[in-house]
Amino acid sequence: MTVAARIIAVLAERGQTLAAAESLTGGLVAAELTAVPGASAAFRGSVTAYATELKRDVLGVDGTLLAERGAVDAEVAVQMAAGVRTVLGAGWGIATTGVAGPEPQDGKPVGTVFVAVAGPDGSRKVAALRLNGGRAEIRRESVRSVLELLSGELHENARAQDTEQNGGN
DSSP states (O other): OOHHHHHHHHHHHHTOOEEEEESTTTTHHHHHHHTSTTGGGTEEEEEEOOSHHHHHHTTOOOHHHHHHHOSSSHHHHHHHHHHHHHHHTOSEEEEEEEOOSSSOBTTBOTTEEEEEEEOTTSOEEEEEEEOOSOHHHHHHHHHHHHHHHHHHHHHHHHHHHHHHHTTTO
């Protein structure tokens, strides 16, 4: 079973939903998730905010943050993930932002990528990646990385719920 299929199965079983905010991946995360039969049980949709102003205007990323640090930033990724949760009414939000190449962007070298997850309990997690390879490889690895990050958070979330249900033991 693929990571995307496991994610959809877990979310559907829990009655939870997911939305994606994508920049450098340009819809590849949504494509990976919607390739799973029955994805509509959990996947609400995605926003491909390729242009920086869309990150601000559609996803609610802080404009000052974008002006000061650029779009390729850990906090931008976190705000994108949180913003897409709100915009699309999902329990979980994931996001990708980075530089796929061929040229550096905002002073960041090719292969600099941030992926993030925002959960229903307000939890937020971000991973900074330094990827090698060409544009297609960087984009593919970004998809894999954000899905793995979400998978790990879903696992952690389940463990926390189990602990609560068992009286904290």
